[in-house]
Amino acid sequence: MxxxxxxxxxxxxxxxxxxxxxxxxxxxxxxxxxxxxxxxxxxxxxxxxxxxxxxxxxxxxxxxxxxxxxxxxxxxxxxxxxxxxxxxxxxxxxxxxxxxxxxxxxxxxxxxxxxxxxxxxxxxxxxxxxxxxxxxxxxxxxxxxxxxxxxxxxxxxxxxxxxxxxxxxxxxxxxxxxxxxxxxxxxxxxxxxxxxxxxxxxxxxxxxxxxxxxxxxxxxxxVSMTNYDAMVVFDKNAYYAGEKLSGKIVLGKNDPNLTAERVVLNGKDVEKSKIQAGQVILDGPTGGVGDHDIKGEFMFREGDSLVKIPIKGSYAVIPKPNEAVISADKMNVVYKGLTNPMTISIPGIPSNKVSASAPGLTKGSGSKYNMRPTGAGGSDVSIRVSGKLPDGTPVSSNKKFRIKDIPAAMGMVRGQFGVVRMPKSSATRIQVAAGLPDFLFDLKLQVLSFKVKVPGQLTVTVNGSGLNAKAASLINKARRGDQVTFYDIKAKVSNSSYQLKKVLPVIVEITN
Known part of the structure; x- marks a missing residue:
């Protein structure tokens, strides 16, 4: 041209x-x-x-x-x-x-x-x-x-x-x-x-x-303070007359940065020096023989008001051992499908002179026992403990523990719960896991299956913990801002046949 x-x-x-x-x-x-x-x-x-x-x-x-x-x-x-x-x-x-x-x-x-x-x-x-x-x-x-x-x-x-x-x-x-x-x-x-x-x-x-x-x-x-429970924890469960009371009151969700505005016990303010990170130090006389209550409340500043968390506990002061003291090392309950460590003893009696029996209870070393609730049913289990005092007097006691299921787990992606934001390219390669973030036992959970839901698309069921080709293709149809829900997650305790009753969903929000 x-x-x-x-x-x-x-x-x-x-x-x-x-x-x-x-x-x-x-x-x-x-x-x-x-x-x-x-x-x-x-x-x-x-x-x-x-x-x-x-x-x-x-x-x-x-x-x-x-x-x-x-x-x-x-x-x-x-x-x-x-x-x-x-x-x-x-x-x-x-x-x-x-x-x-x-x-x-x-x-x-x-x-x-x-x-x-x-x-x-x-x-x-x-x-x-x-x-x-x-x-x-x-x-x-x-x-x-x-x-x-x-x-x-x-x-x-x-x-x-x-x-x-x-x-x-x-x-x-x-x-x-x-x-x-x-x-x-x-x-x-x-x-x-x-x-x-x-x-x-x-x-x-x-x-x-x-x-x-x-x-x-x-x-x-x-992070609301209403999610915390106060617990009275003593160094031991019973005291002789004249002994010094020892123990502490702690919040169930202990945080080193958490400090109460004020703590009241049995009608008296606790000294500021004894109000420490997430706990109150107990230091004082035990009192006379008999049962003693500790009542009071934590007070935390939240907005323009004080949130009050009640404190309630008790202990016994005894002249000499006359019954067994049983405490669960982890909590005051035992969990189905788990080996629950326990300490069983009678004050003043050597551990080799103490015997304990209950369905699912096995003896370890010293005063250590393991409780694995049997599948016989029931919501509680009684442990019978017996022994002899140095003077030959027999002592026996029964203690009832509640049997509970492992609480609901939470679905996880990349070790995160709730809503997790990520690009679509990353979402198609994720592994779905389950965890118990606030549970006392450090358990490994195995995901057996789950369902995937993308807005506007049919639900896909996946076996195992990783996405299959169909699920990955479904996520590729998601748009920016869509929330992909992974729900109906089935999981069990690793190296065990116990399957969790419930696993909460996890959501992935597509960023691009």
Missing amino acids: AGGNLSPRQKMINLMYLVFIAMLAMNMSKEVLSAFGLMNKKIADSNVRAEKSNAASYDALKLKASEQAKQYGDAKRKTDSIRTMSDDLYNYLEGLKGQMTSDVEDKSAYEEMDKPDFLDEYFFQGGKTSPNGQEFLSKVNNYRNETVKILGKRELASVVSSRFETTDVTDSEGVTKNWLSYNFEGFPLIASVTKLTQMQADIKATEADALSALLTQELSAA
């Missing part, structure tokens, strides 16, 4: 051909521009929702930090730093978008936003990055580096680093370009606006991920 001397007719044909191609390109570009505009609007709406969700999480953390500064202060300081940096970068991008569209009267006229002039002149000068472009890169790089530093060695740090990567890019033709030029030079205005809106979405996602990573549990429910 460009070679040699062309006749006026041929020149006209060539011109018409170029006009025809331009018209085709124009029609195609209008559709693309409209698509970018609609995408930009959807992402912007999602950012508004993310802002509200993050704000609620920040407020919940602020409340908990005001109540228990030791426990939540560090997490609050880190998330506050990320929030400040996120707001600064988000607002900078919002201001830049405002400059880019300041001359556009109708912000919804996406087909008119086809010129690349603004950012081509704003970010670049003479084929090089302009001072404005350098400022843009500096803000993105600083946000990435400082956020990664706060997150430390957590897996999220590498995700954030990838989200805001600004290193050189090699295009499809093998040409290496700097990141700013590759992403913004020569693109239509609406395309660049959409890219900036997506960067804002990445900022909101980073805030949400950081809150989750730094807290590990839901703030408003899982």
Whole structure:
């Protein structure tokens, strides 16, 4: 078309051909521009929702930090730093978008936003990055580096680093370009606006991920003080007259950062020096012979009020041994399907002179026994203990223990419970596990089967703990933001035939 001397007719044909191609390109570009505009609007709406969700999480953390500064202060300081940096970068991008569209009267006229002039002149000068472009890169790089530093060695740090990567890019033709030029030079205005809106979405996602990573549990429910039980734990179960009382009162969920506002025992305030990390030290006389009660309450600051946790316990002071003392090493119950360690003794009588019997009870060494409830049924088991005092007087006693099933386990993905966020590519390769995070026994559980549910798709059943091809294909149909539910999880105790009654579901939220 460009070679040699062309006749006026041929020149006209060539011109018409170029006009025809331009018209085709124009029609195609209008559709693309409209698509970018609609995408930009959807992402912007999602950012508004993310802002509200993050704000609620920040407020919940602020409340908990005001109540228990030791426990939540560090997490609050880190998330506050990320929030400040996120707001600064988000607002900078919002201001830049405002400059880019300041001359556009109708912000919804996406087909008119086809010129690349603004950012081509704003970010670049003479084929090089302009001072404005350098400022843009500096803000993105600083946000990435400082956020990664706060997150430390957590897996999220590498995700954030990838989200805001600004290193050189090699295009499809093998040409290496700097990141700013590759992403913004020569693109239509609406395309660049959409890219900036997506960067804002990445900022909101980073805030949400950081809150989750730094807290590990839901703030408003899982950390509420109403989830704690007070327990009276003595060094031994019976005392002789004149002995010094020894033991402590601890919370069932002991935390070294947890300190009570006030503790009252038997109507008197406990000295501040004896109120330590998650416990109260008992140190005083036992009292006279007979039964003694310890009653009171822990008081914790929660919001504008004090949450009170009742304390109730008792102990006996005896003149000399006259009955057996039996205590479970783990708890005051025995669990089906497990070997429950127990200590059985009679004060003042050597262990080799003490005998104990009950269905499923076997003797170990010294005063140690193991109780494995039999399958004969029943909700409790009685242990009979007998022995002889040094003077030859026989002593015997019965003790009843409750038999309970192992509590409901929780479905896990990557060692996490509840809702776990990850890319679709990772979700198709996960292993489903089960765990008992607050159970007294350190058990290994084996997943036998589970079901997978993707919104809008039929449920798939999987045998074993790993996804089969059908389940992986189902997850590939999930969209960003979809929550894939793994439920009806069947699991058993490893190296045992005991199958758990219930395993709670785990949810994977697709991030991209």
